[in-house]
Amino acid sequence: MMSEVKALFTLMRKNIVAMVGFILVVAFFVIGIISPYILTRPEDAWGSTFNVSARYLPPSWEHPFGTDEFGRDMFNRVILGARFSLIIAVGVVGLALVLGVPIGLIAGYSGGRLGTILMRLTDMFLAFPPLLLAIALAATLGRGLANAIIALALSWWPWYARLVYVQVNTVKNMPYVDAARVLGLDSFTIMFRHVLPNALTPVVIQASLDMGSAVLEAAGLSFLGIGVQPPTPEWGLLVSEGWQSINVAWWISFFPGLAIVTTVLGFNLLAEFAREFMDPRLRITMMAKRWFK
Amino acid sequence: MKNTILQVRDLSIVYDTPFGMTHATAGVTFDVKRGESISLVGESGSGKSTVGLAIAMALPPNARIVNGSILYGDVDLLRLEEDERRRYSGREISAVFQDPLATLNPLFTIGEQMTDVLMSNLGLSKEEAFKRAKEFLKKVGLTDPERILRSFPHELSGGMLQRVNIAIATSTKPKILVADEPTTMLDVISQAQILELFEELKRDLDLALLFITHNLGVASKIADRIIVMYAGTIVEDGPVDDVLSKPLHPYTVGLLDCVPRIHVKEKRLKSIPGFPPDLSRPINGCPFADRCNEASDVCRKTKPELIEVVPGRRVACFKYKR
Amino acid sequence: MPLLEVEELVKYFPIKYGLFGKTIGYVRAVDGVSFSIKENSVFSLVGESGSGKSTIAKCVLKLLEPTSGRIVFEGKDITSLRGKSLKWYRRSVQAVFQNPFLSLNPRMKVESIVAEPLKIHLGMKSDEAKEEVYKLLELVGLSREIGSKYPHELSGGQAQRVAIARAIASKPRLLVLDEPTSALDASVQAQILNLLMDLKKELRLSYLLISHDLSVVRYMSDYVAVIYLGKIIEYGSVEELFNYPAHPYTKALLSSVPEPDPATRKLKNRIVLPGEPPSPVDPPKGCRLSPRCPYVQEKCKSSEPELISIGKDHLVRCWLFQ
Numbered sequence: 001m002m003s004e005v006k007a008l009f010t011l012m013r014k015n016i017v018a019m020v021g022f023i024l025v026v027a028f029f030v031i032g033i034i035s036p037y038i039l040t041r042p043e044d045a046w047g048s049t050f051n052v053s054a055r056y057l058p059p060s061w062e063h064p065f066g067t068d069e070f071g072r073d074m075f076n077r078v079i080l081g082a083r084f085s086l087i088i089a090v091g092v093v094g095l096a097l098v099l100g101v102p103i104g105l106i107a108g109y110s111g112g113r114l115g116t117i118l119m120r121l122t123d124m125f126l127a128f129p130p131l132l133l134a135i136a137l138a139a140t141l142g143r144g145l146a147n148a149i150i151a152l153a154l155s156w157w158p159w160y161a162r163l164v165y166v167q168v169n170t171v172k173n174m175p176y177v178d179a180a181r182v183l184g185l186d187s188f189t190i191m192f193r194h195v196l197p198n199a200l201t202p203v204v205i206q207a208s209l210d211m212g213s214a215v216l217e218a219a220g221l222s223f224l225g226i227g228v229q230p231p232t233p234e235w236g237l238l239v240s241e242g243w244q245s246i247n248v249a250w251w252i253s254f255f256p257g258l259a260i261v262t263t264v265l266g267f268n269l270l271a272e273f274a275r276e277f278m279d280p281r282l283r284i285t286m287m288a289k290r291w292f293k
Numbered sequence: 294m295k296n297t298i299l300q301v302r303d304l305s306i307v308y309d310t311p312f313g314m315t316h317a318t319a320g321v322t323f324d325v326k327r328g329e330s331i332s333l334v335g336e337s338g339s340g341k342s343t344v345g346l347a348i349a350m351a352l353p354p355n356a357r358i359v360n361g362s363i364l365y366g367d368v369d370l371l372r373l374e375e376d377e378r379r380r381y382s383g384r385e386i387s388a389v390f391q392d393p394l395a396t397l398n399p400l401f402t403i404g405e406q407m408t409d410v411l412m413s414n415l416g417l418s419k420e421e422a423f424k425r426a427k428e429f430l431k432k433v434g435l436t437d438p439e440r441i442l443r444s445f446p447h448e449l450s451g452g453m454l455q456r457v458n459i460a461i462a463t464s465t466k467p468k469i470l471v472a473d474e475p476t477t478m479l480d481v482i483s484q485a486q487i488l489e490l491f492e493e494l495k496r497d498l499d500l501a502l503l504f505i506t507h508n509l510g511v512a513s514k515i516a517d518r519i520i521v522m523y524a525g526t527i528v529e530d531g532p533v534d535d536v537l538s539k540p541l542h543p544y545t546v547g548l549l550d551c552v553p554r555i556h557v558k559e560k561r562l563k564s565i566p567g568f569p570p571d572l573s574r575p576i577n578g579c580p581f582a583d584r585c586n587e588a589s590d591v592c593r594k595t596k597p598e599l600i601e602v603v604p605g606r607r608v609a610c611f612k613y614k615r
Numbered sequence: 616m617p618l619l620e621v622e623e624l625v626k627y628f629p630i631k632y633g634l635f636g637k638t639i640g641y642v643r644a645v646d647g648v649s650f651s652i653k654e655n656s657v658f659s660l661v662g663e664s665g666s667g668k669s670t671i672a673k674c675v676l677k678l679l680e681p682t683s684g685r686i687v688f689e690g691k692d693i694t695s696l697r698g699k700s701l702k703w704y705r706r707s708v709q710a711v712f713q714n715p716f717l718s719l720n721p722r723m724k725v726e727s728i729v730a731e732p733l734k735i736h737l738g739m740k741s742d743e744a745k746e747e748v749y750k751l752l753e754l755v756g757l758s759r760e761i762g763s764k765y766p767h768e769l770s771g772g773q774a775q776r777v778a779i780a781r782a783i784a785s786k787p788r789l790l791v792l793d794e795p796t797s798a799l800d801a802s803v804q805a806q807i808l809n810l811l812m813d814l815k816k817e818l819r820l821s822y823l824l825i826s827h828d829l830s831v832v833r834y835m836s837d838y839v840a841v842i843y844l845g846k847i848i849e850y851g852s853v854e855e856l857f858n859y860p861a862h863p864y865t866k867a868l869l870s871s872v873p874e875p876d877p878a879t880r881k882l883k884n885r886i887v888l889p890g891e892p893p894s895p896v897d898p899p900k901g902c903r904l905s906p907r908c909p910y911v912q913e914k915c916k917s918s919e920p921e922l923i924s925i926g927k928d929h930l931v932r933c934w935l936f937q
Contacts (some may be wrong), residue, residue, distance in 0.1 A: 010311045175718035179781075182676050182731050184705030197722040254768075298788035336800035337771075349897030398788070450891050451664075480663035481827065482888050485871035507801060513880055534877040552804035553834040555872055556879065558853065562834060568770055 002101060016291035024266025032086030035079045044072040045080035047231025049131070058251045060099055068242065077233040080256050084234045088149055088218040089211035095153035097160055097207055097273035105199070106165025109191050111170055119165060125158040138226040146229030147235075152217055156210075162202055164226075167199035209254065212267025219260050235260050298468055298501060299325035299348070306343050312319035313573040317343040318525045322362070322562070325469065330495055332533065332536065333510060333514035336548075338569045340525035342473055346504045347371065349388035349471040350378050365469075380556040383414045387462040391474040395453035396445040403440030407461055414465050429464040430457070431491055432497070452483035456490065463494055465528055468492075473505045486513050509552060521545050524570050524580035527599055531606030541608045543585045578611070587612065616690055617651040617787055618821050619675070619708075624648045624684035626670050630896065643895050644670040645846035647684075650820050652838075659824040659832045659853075661868070662842035665892055668825045671842075672791050674704035675823060676710055677701060688789075700825045704737040708780040713794040715774035719766040719781075725752075726762035730827065751780040757811060772803035779810065783818060791823045796831060808834060829872050833857055838928070841865050843896055844903040847922065851929040861931040863908050864888070902934065910935060 012018045036042070042048045051071030059066045063072035076245065107118035112188075125133070135152035172179065172195055180194045219236025221227035228234040236255040242252025304321040307314050312459070318340040325331060333341040346352045348408060350370055353584055366382065373381075385570040389398060391466035398406060405425065425515055430438035432458040446454060455475055473587040476484040487549075488511065504515050512519050513533055520530040522540065525590040529542040541548045567584035569577055579585070580593040591611055626649075627641040640901065644746060645667040653657040660668040673679040677693070693704050709732075710722045712718035719728055730744040740745060749759050749857055755776040766774050782790055795811065796804040808831065814820060816905050826832050832839055832854060840850040843862065849862040851856040873881045890907050893899055899906050902915040914934050922932045 006311075011754075039729055175712045175714065176676055176720045178673075178676075179712065179718050179778075180731075181678060182705065182708075183781075184702050184711045185731070193723075196718050198720070240694075281898065310832070336802060346907065426881075446690075451889055479634070480892075481868055481871045483891070485873070485885060508873065509801075509875035513875045513877060522624075525899070537875050538877050548801060549875060551802050552875060553805070553830040554876075555830050555833050555857065555869065555874070559834055562805040562809050564809060565802040568772070569800075577707040 001067065012273065015270050015273060021266050021269025021271075021273060024262055025270055028082065028263045028266060029086065032078060035083040039076050039080060041073045041076045042080075045076035045233060047072065047077070047233060054244070058249070059251050065255040066249065068249070068252045068290060069245060074238075074252060074255055077218050077238060078235070080260050081235045081238060083235040084145070084214045084217070084232060085227070085259075088145070088152075088234070091149040091213045092152040092156060092214040092218070093207045093211050095149065096156035097203070099153065100157035100160030101196075101200075101203065103157070104161035104166055105191060105196055106169025107161070107167040108199075109187070109195060113171075115165075119162075122158045122161045122165075125155070128155070128161065130155045131220065134221065135218060135224065135226060138221055143226060143229050145177060145228050145232065146220055148221055151221070151227070152214060156214075160207065163203050163206060164199055166194055167202060171195050171198045195202040195221040209267055209271040212271075215267075216260060216264050294420045295322045296326045297364065298327050300362075300364040301325075301344070302362050302364065304344065304347060304363065305359040306340075306347060306361075307357050307359055308353075309355040315524055315572045317356070317572065318347075319576075321522075321525075323525055323527065323530065325501050325519060328495065328499045328501055329518060330491075330504060330516050331518045332512035332522050333505045333522060334400065334507065334556060335383050335513045335522035336507055336569065337442060338572060339522040339523065341505045341507075341522050343525075344522075345388070345471045345473045346467070348503060349386060350382045351388060362590070363516070364594065366498075379414075383410065385586070386468050386469045386471070387465060387470040388473065389455070389458045389462045389468040389475045391452050391477050393458060393478065394446055396458060398456065398467060399446050401458055402442065403444055403446065403449075407442070407457075407464065410461055411464060425464055426460070429460040431455075432463070433460045434486070446613070450483075451479050452486065454481075455479060455487055459490065459494070463498060463500070466498060467500065469501045469503065470614060471503045471505070474507070476505075476511065477506070477508075484511070489517055509537065509549060521548070524576060525572065526580060526596075527607070527609060529606075529608045529610075531603075532597075535606060536549065541602065541606070541613060542581075543578070543587055543612075547584075562603050618689065618825070620685075620687040621651070621671070621675065622649050622673060624686070625682045626667075626672060626674060626679060628852060641900060643845050645674070645681075646898070647849055648840075648842070648845070650840055650850070651845070652823060653913050654788075654817050654836040655815070655821055657815065657822040657824055657835050658807060659826060659827065659836040659839045660842055661826060661832050661839060663843070663892065665895060666842040667845040667895070668842050671774065672710075672793050672823065672825050675706065676791055677704070688788060689852045691843040692747070692803075700783055702736075706732075706785045707788045708791065709785065709787040710791040711775070711778050711782050711795045713796045715771065715778045716766055718778055721766055723765075724762065725764055725766070725777050727767075728766075728777060728814040729762075729784055732737065732781060732784040747784070748780075751784055752777075754783075754814075756778045756806075770803075771799050772806060775799060775803075775807055776810065778808075779814070782822070786818070787820070789821045789823065791825070793825045795824075797826070797828065804831075811835070829857075829869060841868070844898050846932065847905060847930075848904070848932045849921070849930065851926075855926065855929045856904055859926075859929070861925060861929070861936060862933050863910050863935075866906050884898070902932075 014023060027119035039045045049072055053068050055069055057063050057067040063075060064075050065078055067073055104117055107115040132152050133155040137154050138148055141147040141151055163277035177190060180190045182227055217228060222234050222236030223240040228237050230237060239253045246253055301321060301323050304318050306318045307316050314474050321344055333344060349512040353363050359369050407426040408422040410496040411417050412419065412427055426442060427438040430441055435456055476487050479487060491502060506512055514539060516533045519533040519536050521528050523544050529536060529545050540549055540556060550563040551565060553559060553562055563586055570580055578593040578595055579597050597609045597611050600606045601607050602613045624645055626645040628639040630640045630642060631637065632639045662668040662669060664736050672795050674681050685692055686733060688704060689737050726745065729748045733744040733747055734738045748762060752759060752761055754935050757773060761773065796807050801809060813834065815822060820900055824835055829842060836853045837852050839856045840847045843864050849856065849865045860869055867886040870883055870885045874883065888907050895905060901917045905911050905915040912934060920934045922930045923937060925936050926928050
């Protein structure tokens, strides 16, 4: 494991694109985690203030991102927004994994009728364009951060189920699974000790990179008015709030939008790199190592 | 010497992997004569495949040539540009590899792939290419060439596919054929058939054959000369019958000893103690020293040179003097 | 009483086609195979790919359910046993597979891999198991430090030793060895084969060896059965079979193995078996070798011979002997 991680970093160092992506993603996580503690104007960030004299101020030293229609400092709002985006990213992806992985695992390992039924069910969900499904679910569930997360996760789990299913189908035919059966292990133990850990890697990588998309989709939901509600400073919501005043106060929508874009960009750059790393290069280099050992 | 068609000089290649650098070959030097069949023998990590790939100009992208040259006439194959390389690769210098399916595209028929190669490498027209393809499929012992040309790779067995690969590789009438473990994935009987095919082709086409294998029996059958490699260097070479009946280098002796025999039931197999060296670090002294029961101090400190102890036979071992 | 008895084992794989998975035929992988293995002896199944030997191994290991036939171990019929009722069988019958990098869970450390059978079959707790793991590692020639490594950090030989340690941990009586050294280098192969023979003596094991490598079979076996297209075509003690091969297929196999020693190589006369083995989906009528046999007669094409005895411990399925 460690040698693979080391190899990953060596390759990354040589690749500027990957490094940039990595830095952006790390920045997102760090800011997301510490943001409540570094706010200069927490009341603004949380949205409870109304400062008439400071309304619609353009970016300046005092307000690097300007202020909005309630006089709230946008910089603080965007920084705190990172925390919400992080919560959403981890929440959506995490919940989708919790739902999708067991289904994919059981479908893949049991095969036969159970497997077919489960995968047909998954396929039904996959047939919907995910964002539309999320919107429909969010509208049904009602507003709020938690419902937004649930709605998105419910539209996302099928992808992970399918990914796990495909992986499990390969892994279950590996000699080490045969060996586990020959040892006399029960199906449950084989599934969780031998099959799942080896089927998870691509899923985990995919899930980590999907966090960027989760941020984007959540922003979309908030922008449309479903999902997160004011005064929560979620980025999508911030963009939406600044939309009407876009002609006179471009900065209200711009900076949250920029935050979304850079975060998603960071994840996408890493995803590109990860895809390269996972596929032929890794195979060649890993083979070279085995070959010349 | 007019008879020599290939000169490998001081070939040193490393592989750049994220796990570090692997020194695949170090200072490999040998000649190949016209129509000669040479077997490069060694275990994994010996560098034999790297040498073969270098000659076939098929090294992977992470290979770096640290030193050395491969002279085909006056052309150094290692220093050719991409377009110049195509003049030789697949035409005068051809290759067959271990996995019969690796070089064939599963989506196209054999006929399409063979005619493609012939049309692009030799500039033949489609009809001419088709004729040549049929001719060579017959030459490699496939009795129904029309059916083969219509088939897809997955419809044929391993033995048949290897014959197809050999047909493709020889249809351009090359001067040198590099074969990298072409029979390792085949059954014993198919292997025997393919080896006999190589012998026939060698005679018919006056082909120089560079046959890479880890199997001494196969080397014994197919080669005129054998080159034994260990940890990226040549440890011994010479006429195959001489080397295999009277091996000089302790590694060759050990290797011959540890292969179980069919015609006698042995009590216990002799084995070479220890493991092959780690190629990510440069090796001081003789690479075989720590496994050799005749090693002395000089072996551990200095690398022995490959010297000609008898005309035609070379050894890299301090036991022998010129 | 023999340790293992296999009676008329048959395994057909259905070929399904189309949307509804209609069965349109069968792959007759194993078509009526019987043999028995005594205590503390080595029985080998020799055949090429597609012969059915691996399928037989999987049936003995209960990884596949036979289509018909019986498997009796220590006098108890285990053919229809499943799940929990098989636990005692699993303790006594273990396996070593061909490629250790595929048969060891890449995400588990060596000590966990070897401890698994100890916990399941010997009921050991973690600390007890750890000590026993070290003893097992030592027994197969590995140092304690190997315990904390992952399989991909080991060499091929080390990894296969770990697989062997795992296989003997539950103190089994029979090991199924499925091409245990095919993926290893010659020098490592010798070490592993020696280890297996030592363990057989020390632990009073029996082996069911599956191999296509006749020299390995010669070294290890007491009794050998040659399989062609799902049927045993010759059976005998290793001396009988290798010194006096009867069946044309056995003779062809033995004559196809290339020998390193030039003296023996020159003496060998290869028996040519043209063509390819036919598909096990539609085996030929009559004797299965008839399309390729150099000694074929009319009778061979219409009716299939039985296995008959031609000497002490020697059975052959061929009309030439009836």
